[in-house]
Amino acid sequence: MPSDTPTNLYDLTRPALGALLSDWGFRPHHRDVLWSGLYRQQARALDEVEGLRSDLRDTLRERTRLSHLATHHEAFSSDGFTHKLLLRLEDGQTIETVLMRFKGRATVCISTQAGCAMGCVFCATGQMGLSRHLTPGEIVGQILHVQRILRASGESLRNVVLMGMGEPLHNYDNTLAAVDVLVDPLGLALAPRFITLSTVGVVPGIRRLADEDRPVQLAVSLHGATDAERAALVPAGRRWPLAELMDACRYYIARRKRRIFFEWTLIAGRNDTSEHAHTLGALLGGMDAHVNVIPLNPTVGYDGDPSQPASVRAFQDVLMSHGVPSTVRQRRGIDIDAGCGQLKSAVERRSRRSLPTSP
Ligand code: SAH
Ligand code: SF4
Numbered sequence: 001m002p003s004d005t006p007t008n009l010y011d012l013t014r015p016a017l018g019a020l021l022s023d024w025g026f027r028p029h030h031r032d033v034l035w036s037g038l039y040r041q042q043a044r045a046l047d048e049v050e051g052l053r054s055d056l057r058d059t060l061r062e063r064t065r066l067s068h069l070a071t072h073h074e075a076f077s078s079d080g081f082t083h084k085l086l087l088r089l090e091d092g093q094t095i096e097t098v099l100m101r102f103k104g105r106a107t108v109c110i111s112t113q114a115g116c117a118m119g120c121v122f123c124a125t126g127q128m129g130l131s132r133h134l135t136p137g138e139i140v141g142q143i144l145h146v147q148r149i150l151r152a153s154g155e156s157l158r159n160v161v162l163m164g165m166g167e168p169l170h171n172y173d174n175t176l177a178a179v180d181v182l183v184d185p186l187g188l189a190l191a192p193r194f195i196t197l198s199t200v201g202v203v204p205g206i207r208r209l210a211d212e213d214r215p216v217q218l219a220v221s222l223h224g225a226t227d228a229e230r231a232a233l234v235p236a237g238r239r240w241p242l243a244e245l246m247d248a249c250r251y252y253i254a255r256r257k258r259r260i261f262f263e264w265t266l267i268a269g270r271n272d273t274s275e276h277a278h279t280l281g282a283l284l285g286g287m288d289a290h291v292n293v294i295p296l297n298p299t300v301g302y303d304g305d306p307s308q309p310a311s312v313r314a315f316q317d318v319l320m321s322h323g324v325p326s327t328v329r330q331r332r333g334i335d336i337d338a339g340c341g342q343l344k345s346a347v348e349r350r351s352r353r354s355l356p357t358s359p
Pocket of ligand 1: 120122123124162163164165166167168198199200220221263264265294295296297298299
């Protein structure tokens with residue numbers, strides 16, 4: 001956004017909003033009225049915010065804006081649980097947000113960047129490259145968008161996973177400012193333990209997260225347990241080799257006294273043999289770690305197949321022999337074609353061929 005664009009109120013944490021209002025001469029009480037209107041009441045416009053002083057409303061109208069995300073495209077998975085949204089930002093960029101509606105515990109998978117610079121070979125977002133970082137308001141806006149959908153049917157949101165498009169720790173400040181808004185007790189008040197941040201392994205970001213004690217669950221995408229095998233799938237592995245990455249993870253676990261989830265996308269013949277499992281087990285053995293194995297979700301730009309169920313079970317058995325627990329993440333929701341940039345690429349392919357975009 002150009003610098004003369006009025007501030008998007010959703011970009012601000014509560015302390016930042018307080019600083020802005022106090023510069024204008026308003027007391028903290030007014031900040032909290034506005035905050036509650038935006039996030040408890042979830043007002044769409046300043047006129048709807050209950051109890052807001054009229055002179056503050058006028059000042060806000062002049063100097064700020066409330067930016068909402070628009071639905072560009074949406075689709076429902078055949079299992080009925082998953083609602084995939086392609087949301088449009090103010091500059092026309094589109095990002096993916098996926099809502100999974102398990103009764104009583106809805107989960108949303110949100111994006112932190114439009115595209116991604118990390119170039120993981122099997123990932124649809126990686127295949128499209130980075131367009132730009134999302135602002136805090138664009139990250140929070142995805143939650144407000146799905147909250148409106150859930151509220152309409154009396155459901156509530158429990159889990160947030162930062163596993164949509166982009167690398168959250170490449171956009172550290174904006175992502176963590178958004179997390180601060182999501183967990184703020186006077187606003188959306190989401191439980192920090194139900195927020196999972198997944199990273200490709202940005203070492204400085206993991207160390208910073210450990211030092212700052214941001215209240216999220218950390219997941220690290222490994223996919224390979226030797227530098228050569230990992231770098232072939234995850235180019236970021238060349239920048240942050242496994243020795244450095246595992247050091248940072250051990251530091252995080254020790255500092256935060258919190259377990260790390262490691263993600264492993266299983267690709268037939270590529271990283272799913274018993275030898276691969278032994279190497280991974282040896283790497284993680286003795287750590288407070290849990291592995292999420294996710295059979296590959298094939299993408300147009302990568303020629304690989306998901307592992308067979310028998311290989312998945314055998315892989316898990318070997319991990320267990322090293323004392324490393326694991327869970328297979330079902331290929332629904334984020335694991336089907338909304339996974340990571342796949343809806344956006346599918347919609348773009350269709351529009352390039354000038355076909356209708358409805359499913
Ligand atoms: N950039 C972060 C978060 C977004 S990707 C990260 O890489 O961790 C979220 C997860 O989806 C990662 O573990 C990623 O490796 C995985 N993923 C991406 N594309 C996939 C695909 N086609 N099939 C299975 N998992 C995929
Ligand atoms: Fe980026 Fe994550 Fe996709 Fe890798 S898997 S390209 S880090 S979004």
